[in-house]
Amino acid sequence: MSPQIVELRANDRPFADLPERMLNGEIFVIRNCLQEIGQFDELVGMTYDGISDLFGNATSQRIREVGIEKIHKVLGAGDIPKLTEAIYEIAARRCFSFLRIFIDEVMMQSNRFYFERKANVRFHLPYDCISEQAQLFESYVKRLGPGKITPHSPHRDSWVNHPSNAVNVWIAAGTIKSGNSLIIFPDAYRRNLRRTGMYLNKEENPGVGVTFTMNPGDVLLFNADHLHSSEINSTDCTRHVISFRLTFEKPNYRYGHFYRYAHSAFAGGLLDKFADVPQNIAWSYIRFRTVNPIKHHTKRIVKQLAVLVGIEIRQRARPGTYGLNIADDGASDNKTQIQGHDVLMREIKPISRSVCVARTENNQVRAFSRYCPHNGADLSLGTILNGKIMCPWHNLPIDLETGFSPCESLKKLEIYSGTINDK
Ligand code: FES
Ligand SMILES: [Fe+2]
Numbered sequence: 001m002s003p004q005i006v007e008l009r010a011n012d013r014p015f016a017d018l019p020e021r022m023l024n025g026e027i028f029v030i031r032n033c034l035q036e037i038g039q040f041d042e043l044v045g046m047t048y049d050g051i052s053d054l055f056g057n058a059t060s061q062r063i064r065e066v067g068i069e070k071i072h073k074v075l076g077a078g079d080i081p082k083l084t085e086a087i088y089e090i091a092a093r094r095c096f097s098f099l100r101i102f103i104d105e106v107m108m109q110s111n112r113f114y115f116e117r118k119a120n121v122r123f124h125l126p127y128d129c130i131s132e133q134a135q136l137f138e139s140y141v142k143r144l145g146p147g148k149i150t151p152h153s154p155h156r157d158s159w160v161n162h163p164s165n166a167v168n169v170w171i172a173a174g175t176i177k178s179g180n181s182l183i184i185f186p187d188a189y190r191r192n193l194r195r196t197g198m199y200l201n202k203e204e205n206p207g208v209g210v211t212f213t214m215n216p217g218d219v220l221l222f223n224a225d226h227l228h229s230s231e232i233n234s235t236d237c238t239r240h241v242i243s244f245r246l247t248f249e250k251p252n253y254r255y256g257h258f259y260r261y262a263h264s265a266f267a268g269g270l271l272d273k274f275a276d277v278p279q280n281i282a283w284s285y286i287r288f289r290t291v292n293p294i295k296h297h298t299k300r301i302v303k304q305l306a307v308l309v310g311i312e313i314r315q316r317a318r319p320g321t322y323g324l325n326i327a328d329d330g331a332s333d334n335k336t337q338i339q340g341h342d343v344l345m346r347e348i349k350p351i352s353r354s355v356c357v358a359r360t361e362n363n364q365v366r367a368f369s370r371y372c373p374h375n376g377a378d379l380s381l382g383t384i385l386n387g388k389i390m391c392p393w394h395n396l397p398i399d400l401e402t403g404f405s406p407c408e409s410l411k412k413l414e415i416y417s418g419t420i421n422d423k
Pocket of ligand 1: 232372373374375376377391392393394395396
């Protein structure tokens with residue numbers, strides 16, 4: 001059975017059983033949460049302090065007036081990477097005091113927890129704005145990783161080395177609407193899934209994704225081991241989120257201790273510099289410090305030897321390198337015969353390596369390229385909604401009449417005009 005999604009109202013708190021329920025896969029949305037616990041101004045204050053520091057008080061005031069969702073109308077897209085970094089620094093300093101109050105107030109957990117030292121600051125501008133500054137955004141992603149200012153593809157946080165028992169505290173600092181939200185794939189929870197690097201293998205079916213509409217101050221809580229991704233921002237509003245990760249028990253690192261999760265009993269006081277020590281009193285840490293370097297050096301030596309004797313070692317495919325093999329099996333020419341009668345309403349069928357066929361709600365059968373023009377996800381795993389194919393990875397809605405999506409800077413999807421036998 002899929003994990004449940006539960007809506008809570010903050011004034012019904014405390015919710016003392018949330019830690020255990022989250023680890024069992026339940027997903028919670030707590031409405032009006034930060035306002036009820038008196039932390040809303042503190043959270044959005046981080047953003048406006050960052051804006052004031054970089055661009056001055058007048059700009060900060062102007063953005064307050066138009067709303068954070070329209071920040072891209074006041075600042076240029078090119079200003080967003082450095083603003084994100086400025087807020088990161090402010091949020092890292094205030095992270096613990098905020099979480100202490102949040103945990104006490106919402107879950108009544110006076111007991112201890114471990115928390116990631118830095119908060120995550122996320123600005124997702126409308127996709128066409130970031131395409132204008134593609135190089136700048138790409139270099140930010142290379143340094144600081146995806147998901148902050150660019151859409152994340154389906155992943156589990158443990159695949160990027162976070163503890164498998166971590167919980168995401170994902171807070172709407174502005175309005176979040178359909179088309180710029182987070183996607184969680186509840187059916188994939190605890191399922192064995194293949195991945196390529198940090199992302200889901202493109203042949204794996206993530207199941208139907210769930211998205212969330214949220215008002216500023218609403219909080220989404222979910223186990224970071226849920227498969228999740230970002231919607232490509234197909235709206236005209238910026239989505240702004242500040243999120244934190246924490247664990248209620250010792251962090252369980254599956255792949256390596258790459259992160260600093262501080263123990264709340266030591267953080268913030270005289271012993272703060274020792275607060276990272278408790279997470280490392282574990283076999284996984286000893287293994288990480290001993291076996292990993294040996295593996296790393298062995299690999300390096302093997303590579304160097306291979307170069308010396310002239311052997312080519314093939315790299316594993318990296319995410320984002322999937323090619324668009326539109327014409328690789330000759331199925332894309334106009335003579336393709338497509339049998340439409342065995343495609344059910346809203347069903348999508350792959351009919352070759354590169355072509356899908358689907359029947360829309362108004363009984364139109366359409367044949368189209370199997371690979372999404374954004375990042376090459378397999379559209380045969382998508383869904384049909386209002387005559388559009390919704391990409392399984394980032395929910396891009398693509399019109400099956402025209403091949404266009406709301407993101408004008410993306411290429412149009414190839415719609416084939418071959419003969420379709422729809423009897
Ligand atoms: S919307 Fe990103 S791969 Fe399709
Ligand atoms: Fe994530």
